[in-house]
Amino acid sequence: MSKPRRWLVAIAGAVVAAGLAVPPSAVAQADEPIQDPLPDPIPSSLGLTVAEFAQFPKTELTPPPPDPPPDLRLIRHARINHLGEVPDGSGRLYVPDLNGRVYLVNRDTPGTQHIYVDFKALFPDFFSGRGLGSGSGFITFHPDFKRNGKFYTVHTENGPALTKPTTWPSHTASPFLHSIINEWTATDPTANTFSGTRREIVRIAEARQVHAIQQIDFNPYARPGSRDYAVLYVASGDGGAGATTTEPQQLTNPYGKILRINPLGSNGTGGQFGIPADNPFVGTPGALGEIYAIGMRDPHRFSWDRSTGRLYLGHIGEHRIEMVHDVRPGDNYGWSEREGPFVYKRGDPECGVYPLPADDAQYGYDYPVAAFDHNPPPGHPLCSDSGHAISGGFVYRGAIAELRGKYLFTDLVDGRIFYTEASEMRRGGPMAQIHQLQVYANGQRTDFKQLVGDARVDLRFGQDARGEPFLIAKANGKIYKVTGTKRFASCKVGHTRVSGSGGADSWSPVTPAKWQFRGDSVILAEAGAERPGPRRPFEYAVLNKGPELSNVRVDTKVRLDTPVEVTNRDVIVVFGYKSDTEFYYAHVSTDNTIYPHNGIFAVNNADRLRIDDQWSEVMSRGAPPGITDTAWHDVSVTHCADSGEISVRVDGKLLMTAVDHTFGVGRTGFGSFDNIGRARDFRVTGTAA
Numbered sequence: 150m151s152k153p154r155r156w157l158v159a160i161a162g163a164v165v166a167a168g169l170a171v172p173p174s175a176v177a178q179a180d181e182p183i184q185d186p187l188p189d190p191i192p193s194s195l196g197l198t199v200a201e202f203a204q205f206p207k208t209e210l211t212p213p214p215p216d217p218p219p220d221l222r223l224i225r226h227a228r229i230n231h232l233g234e235v236p237d238g239s240g241r242l243y244v245p246d247l248n249g250r251v252y253l254v255n256r257d258t259p260g261t262q263h264i265y266v267d268f269k270a271l272f273p274d275f276f277s278g279r280g281l282g283s284g285s286g287f288i289t290f291h292p293d294f295k296r297n298g299k300f301y302t303v304h305t306e307n308g309p310a311l312t313k314p315t316t317w318p319s320h321t322a323s324p325f326l327h328s329i330i331n332e333w334t335a336t337d338p339t340a341n342t343f344s345g346t347r348r349e350i351v352r353i354a355e356a357r358q359v360h361a362i363q364q365i366d367f368n369p370y371a372r373p374g375s376r377d378y379a380v381l382y383v384a385s386g387d388g389g390a391g392a393t394t395t396e397p398q399q400l401t402n403p404y405g406k407i408l409r410i411n412p413l414g415s416n417g418t419g420g421q422f423g424i425p426a427d428n429p430f431v432g433t434p435g436a437l438g439e440i441y442a443i444g445m446r447d448p449h450r451f452s453w454d455r456s457t458g459r460l461y462l463g464h465i466g467e468h469r470i471e472m473v474h475d476v477r478p479g480d481n482y483g484w485s486e487r488e489g490p491f492v493y494k495r496g497d498p499e500c501g502v503y504p505l506p507a508d509d510a511q512y513g514y515d516y517p518v519a520a521f522d523h524n525p526p527p528g529h530p531l532c533s534d535s536g537h538a539i540s541g542g543f544v545y546r547g548a549i550a551e552l553r554g555k556y557l558f559t560d561l562v563d564g565r566i567f568y569t570e571a572s573e574m575r576r577g578g579p580m581a582q583i584h585q586l587q588v589y590a591n592g593q594r595t596d597f598k599q600l601v602g603d604a605r606v607d608l609r610f611g612q613d614a615r616g617e618p619f620l621i622a623k624a625n626g627k628i629y630k631v632t633g634t635k636r637f638a639s640c641k642v643g644h645t646r647v648s649g650s651g652g653a654d655s656w657s658p659v660t661p662a663k664w665q666f667r668g669d670s671v672i673l674a675e676a677g678a679e680r681p682g683p684r685r686p687f688e689y690a691v692l693n694k695g696p697e698l699s700n701v702r703v704d705t706k707v708r709l710d711t712p713v714e715v716t717n718r719d720v721i722v723v724f725g726y727k728s729d730t731e732f733y734y735a736h737v738s739t740d741n742t743i744y745p746h747n748g749i750f751a752v753n754n755a756d757r758l759r760i761d762d763q764w765s766e767v768m769s770r771g772a773p774p775g776i777t778d779t780a781w782h783d784v785s786v787t788h789c790a791d792s793g794e795i796s797v798r799v800d801g802k803l804l805m806t807a808v809d810h811t812f813g814v815g816r817t818g819f820g821s822f823d824n825i826g827r828a829r830d831f832r833v834t835g836t837a838a
Contacts, residue, residue, distance in 0.1 A: 179492075182501025186469055186491060187522040189773075190567055192763065192803050194637040194796065195551060196587030196594070197566060202619060202630040203259040205229055208248035210278045211269055222281060225607060227626030231287060232611025232619045236369065237295035237338060242613060244621070244628070247284030248277050251302070253341050256613060259628075263341035266302065266333070274310035276326065280358030282386075282447075283326060289366045291412075292379055298335035298345065301381060301412060303328060303362045311354070316419045317403050317437070319354035320390055328353045328361040330383070332412055350412055350421040353403055357389030360447045369614075370455045380425055382441065383408040384448035384462070391446050391485045392467060393495055398444060398486065400436035405484055407448060407462070407476065409441035429479035444482040444514065450541035450558075450609065451476065454571060455616060461574070463541020463558055464517070467493065468500045468525075468532060471539035472517035473558065473569070475576050483514040490516040490580075500532035518574035519556075519581040521567075526767040536562045542610035544571045547617050551634040556581075557610055557618060564597030564606030564622070587637045587806075590629075594637065594794060594808050601625040637806060638796035640789035642702045642834050647695035649705070649819075649831030658690035659729070659820075671819050672827040673720075676711075679823075683730055684756035686721050689820025698835030699790035699814045701725075705831040706781045707737070711824040713778060716740050719747075720776070720826040722786045722797075723818035725811075730754045733812060734820075735786050735797045735805065737775035745822075747771045749795055749807040760795075761807045772805045781829075790814065814838040 205227040218224055228247035235241040240256040249269040252262045268275045268285040277284030283305045291299040305326045315327065330351035336344050355361045363384045371377035387405035391397045397405025414423015417439055430436040447465035454461065460476040470489030474482055487493055491502035525535035542558035555568040566586040573581035588596050597606045600622070607623030618631040649655060650669040658664045663675040677688025703722055711718040719738035726732040733751050741747040748771050749761035763772035776782055776799065785798040790813040797805040819828045 179504055179506065182497075182499045182503060183491065185522070185524070186489075186502055187520055189524070190521055190565075190583040190585045192772075192806055193568070193584040193586055194639070194803050195568075195584070196589050196635045196637055197631050198589045198633045198635050199600075199620060199629040200590070200632050202628045203244075203254055203262065205244070205246065205252065205262065205626040205628070207626065208246050208250065211249060211275055211284075212278045214278060220279065222605060223279070225623040225626070228277070228284060228607075228623050229621050229626060229628070230607075230609055230623065231364075232613075232621055232628060233289070234612075234614040235290050235294065236292055236614065237290075239339065241341075243288055243290070244611075245285055245288050245302075247282070247286055249275060249285050251285060251288050265341065266343050268304050272304065272306060274306040274308045276305050276307035278307075280305075280326070280361070282361055282363060283358055286362065287364050287366075289381075292367055292369070292371070295338055298338040299412075300333050300335070301350075301365055302331050302333065303365055304331075305329070305355075305361060313352060315352045315354045316421075317353065320388060320394075320396055320402060320404055321354065321356040324354035324356060325358050326355040326361060328355055328385075330362065330365060348421070351383070351410075351419075353385065353388075355388040359389045360386030360391070361388065362386070363447065363449050364451060366451065368453050368460075370453055370458065376425070376427055379411070379413070381410050381412045381422075382451065383410065384445075384451060386447045387445065387484070395485065397446065397484045398481070400430060400433065400440060400443065403437065403439070405443065405445045406440050407442040407445070407451070408439045410439055427478075441478055442476055442480040442482070444480075444484045444487070446484045446488075449539065452541065452543035454544040455546050456544070457571070459544075461541060461544065461556060463539045465538045468535070469502045469523050471521050471523075471537060471560070473519040473539070473541065473556065473574065473581075474515070475518045475574060477515070477576075480515040481513060483512075483516070486512070487514050487516075489520045498531070515576070517580060518576060519569045519583055521560075521583055524768060527769070536605070538562050540609045542618075543612055543616075545616065545618065547615060549631070549634055552618075559608045559610060559620075561608050562605055564601070564608040566597075566608070566620075587635070589635045594792070597622065600629070601627070638787045638789050638792075638794040640700050640787075640792065640794070642700045642787070643698070643836030645695065645698060645835055645837045647692065647698075647833040649692055649828070649833075651694065655692060655694045656690040656818075657693045659688050663688055664690055669831070670827055670829040671831060673819075673821055673825050676823045676825055677821060683752060683754065685730065685752045686723075686734055686820050687822050689721060689723055689734075689818050691723060691726055691816050691818040692831065692833065693816070695833075696837040697814050697816055698833065699838055701788050701790075701817065701833060701835035703784075703786045703817050703831070703833050705784055705819070705828045707776070707784050707819075707826060707828045708781045709739070709776050709779060709824065709826045711826065713739070715824070717746065718824045720819070720821050720824070720828075722784060723816075723820065724786055724788050725813070725815035726818060727812060727815050731812065732815060733788065733795070733809075735784075735795075737784060737797070737799065737804075739774050739777050741771040741774050742769055744769075747775055747805075749797060749805050751809055751811045753811050760809045761805045763805050775799050775804055
């Protein structure tokens with residue numbers, strides 16, 4: 150290895166020593182797969198407000214699929230997959246569609262789209278019919294496009310094209326695809342339809358229809374004369390071969406790598422591009438000088454932080470882990486020896502991930518700065534797609550104050566939107582906490598599955614030259630503009646204040662003999678028992694002081710007195726109370742694995758109905774356990790009657806959310822099902838009904 154690699158081995162050892170490699174939930178024997186490798190993203194009260202920006206025409210695969218199509222994931226309204234801005238000050242945005250088109254759209258008049266390049270018309274062997282990334286995958290413009298008219302594209306070909314010579318030797322005798330990078334020179338850079346010349350600069354043979362070249366891009370913040378100016382980065386996947394070979398670890402091929410080239414140079418492999426002299430493996434015997442970083446399966450999207458200059462990559466894993474990397478020259482992300490900060494075993498029938506060995510530091514792998522896992526449901530086929538894949542975004546530095554400093558990204562499959570704090574994404578430290586953002590459209594809380602009308606959203610971030618974000622959805626062929634932020638359950642709760650002090654006269658318990666009232670403390674001293682009627686909390690006391698309230702917030706300190714050895718221990722906070730069979734309650738429990746525990750519920754003259762966003766019926770799991778000890782904890786419940794938004798916080802952290810309109814006005818209370826506990830300093834703020 151070259152000198153840069155020896156340096157990185159030392160850094161990787163420090164990363165592992167700092168405790169990044171194996172989170173607490175990932176403890177297992179070395180020969181046993183880890184069932185739940187990583188903590189789930191946590192809900193955030195922060196939401197994005199989005200508005201429809203542009204609708205793109207329906208497009209078709211090439212060649213057309215048989216009927217019925219073998220892979221429904223390819224049947225999209227339009228396979229649009231990116232948005233960026235032409236670097237010429239014109240305000241034109243570019244949008245590639247994998248099915249063969251590149252569009253130009255004016256930022257101020259998005260209803261008119263121009264087909265800038267039509268790959269179907271220009272390339273007889275153009276192919277988009279199999280593989281989620283096949284087709285006309287990406288376009289990027291030279292930073293000096295306004296003067297030189299140059300831009301670069303990626304597309305895939307099949308058929309007779311597979312006999313053409315490739316830039317590097319093929320990793321298979323029978324490739325399924327070729328990935329091609331072309332340089333185009335526009336006669337008139339201001340035109341909305343391309344005319345001019347093109348030349349091929351890279352051609353890579355791909356073993357399968359997956360994990361080809363994903364993104365190509367220039368650092369938009371590099372200044373003329375700097376080391377990164379006009380240098381093209383290429384995210385080259387493993388071609389589908391990495392799961393069974395060590396190719397992504399080899400320095401002799403382009404598979405599973407980030408490449409870094411000078412498209413206007415000529416000293417690279419094949420003579421159609423150049424190799425920057427400061428690339429990390431230049432001069433390493435047998436290594437491709439084009440390589441910038443290695444050890445990747447499907448490097449999907451990368452971007453630079455305009456404030457720090459750091460390069461972040463969203464890296465799609467195999468069956469368990471989705472990753473964000475802080476990319477440095479000479480990095481090795483471990484695939485296919487590692488999947489994220491875990492051991493990957495090629496040929497493993499479990500298709501799992503395993504704990505790192507004690508001597509892991511010697512291998513010099515560079516682990517993610519953020520990651521989440523797939524959580525396949527019980528009984529799911531072990532080695533099949535469980536419907537999750539990261540799409541890397543960018544660190545926001547724009548005009549929306551609440552988003553600044555956050556790295557925004559998506560689970561492109563299910564349309565969840567996440568962020569981490571860029572300041573927490575530190576190499577050598579614990580991985581950054583991932584937060585799931587809320588989504589608002591037309592003033593209402595929603596999600597992208599609802600917006601696009603499909604369980605598979607295919608959602609990605611894009612940004613304009615000002616760094617303002619857009620969201621691109623293949624499912625319905627629409628682009629949404631992020632217009633601002635909104636906080637969940639942020640309604641004004643009014644000025645009517647009621648406290649739980651005042652003794653027994655202030656409370657109406659179900660069974661008074663089970664309760665004690667001492668100063669500002671409300672104590673359920675004896676466990677409740679099931680009562681006739683709908684399934685609902687067994688024992689609670691309603692605060693009868695003051696008026697009924699809407700837009701209400703309950704703040705209290707609670708303690709569970711049932712011994713910690715009892716796993717189903719709980720307390721509840723009642724709100725929206727109308728009668729013994731009409732109310733909401735927030736259930737805060739040590740357990741989160743069954744329907745009745747640790748959630749938000751409505752009792753409406755029927756058995757309690759779970760309404761919170763965190764419950765997964767498939768996984769039989771809800772929000773993380775709310776209280777696991779016998780200490781005092783701050784609990785806050787907010788109910789916004791107009792929007793129906795409900796939030797539950799424990800010790801200041803958002804635990805559960807729901808949207809429901811069953812009850813708008815009512816009283817509050819405290820209790821449990823069949824445990825004992827207490828509340829003190831019970832305070833209610835709301836709007837008098």
